[in-house]
Amino acid sequence: MTESNCSSPVQLQARGIESMESRSSAPSPHLLFVTSPMQGHINPVRRLAARVAAAADPRVTISTAVSGHRRMFPTLASPDEEAVDAAGLLHVPFSDGYDEGFDRSVHDARSYAARARAAGRETLSGVLARLADRGRPVTRVVYTFLVGWAPEVARAHGVPATLLWIQPAAVFAVYYHCFHGHGAALASCANDPARDAVVRLPGLPPLNSRALPSIVAVTSPEQQGYPVLGILRDLFLAFDGDSRPTKVLVNTFDALEPEALRAIMPGLEFVAVGPVVPDIGASPSSTDLSLCDVDASGYMEWLDAQAARSVVYVSFGTVFTASRRQELETLQGLKATGRPYLGVLRKVGGEEGSALDGTDGDGGADDGRQGMVVEWCDQSRVLSHPAVGCFVTHCGWNSALESIASGVPIVAVPQWTDQPTVAWVVEECAGVGVRVAVDGEGVAGRGEIQRCVETVMGDGDAALEIRARAARWMERAKEAVTDGGALERNLQAFLSGL
Structure with a gap:
């Protein structure tokens, strides 16, 4: 996916490289951000990289695997061609051996780490060498945890490396x-x-x-x-x-x-250095890899027609989605609340989907106009919309931070990896949501979904207190990211010590 204009990465590339090369005579640190091709990793890297570039005007380059690069820039002549995004950041991909993307139905997860490490070490080394040959040597590698081999490449080039931890x-x-x-x-x-x-x-x-x-x-x-x-x-x-x-x-x-x-x-x-969340009003492409061809007008117009803080927003992430049964139970629980909902869920069709009482298999608003189901949406725009009063989420850290920064209470439906701990942060530390109880199969039933939504959106004392805390945490998040705030101070201190 490209930036605000999905058809012009080559022009952006030409302008961006020309601009960068014109500054080549001025000594400046050059940070190379290296990340896996997963959306939940690329998004915070791009956001932080843009902040770094704005904070101290160092050179910044982003490198992810070819499969992620081609999703950001699908119209390039070659999937491994370099490109510059609308923020002026150069993207130079490496190969992790899975240029078409990792497919669990085809590839063996047990061999992923070794193959990605071997291919990644060789091709990322080539990235550093090419940048140095252009007179733009990298002075610091910043990497995420699934590319833990990146420091080895950095050391081989005499470059220090710093981990960017994108979880709590x-x-x-x-x-x-x-x-x-x-x-x-x-x-x-x-x-x-x-x-x-x-x-x-x-x-x-x-x-x-x-x-x-x-x-x-x-x-x-x-x-x-x-x-x-x-x-x-x-x-x-x-x-x-x-x-x-x-x-x-x-x-x-x-x-x-x-x-x-x-x-x-x-x-x-x-x-x-957080919360690294999208700037409100930013283009969709700066916040999501999957929005280039998605028309936001339908669901945004639908949200515009809803009352303030009345809509339940539901999304279970992009990679390890909730089970089909969990999605069905969630939809039935939402319908039972009687509240309008916007669901980002897989298409629910066939005989099983017909039991959803009005939501058709292709998504869209149901016959009763209670809800809308879409395949994807611009989450930051949705969470900042005044009609949204609750976020039912798998509790990925990016989603949780975006919800906290928007002041939207959370119903936590964690699945695995860091998500249970994120749910603990949300419920026990910040107090801005509740966590569902699950059955023996790890599924929260429709009654439990309904109960938790009412707990945060109802008129009881608990709901009022959760909403009040959510509003306070939104202000604290704003204080952290404002000019001169904790994020800027911490980032400047780190950069000054390079």
């Missing part, structure tokens, strides 16, 4: 302690059948099993998530070889996670 600081702390003496305790707690165990980690409050990322429960290669466990282990153990204090950029803000940001992890120092 609390999740980082849990993973760190998982690989530094607390792995057995975490696995025991996470796998507690009674779900009432707690684990105590240095610098963190006691965490029960529901608050832990699902990865710490993995104990054998046969379990889902084992490859990710291996990637995380390599990432965190690599910190042990650095004799100097290591700074980690974290997409959070001080007021939201004060304990986690100061948790005891020898040799590591957090730099809070």
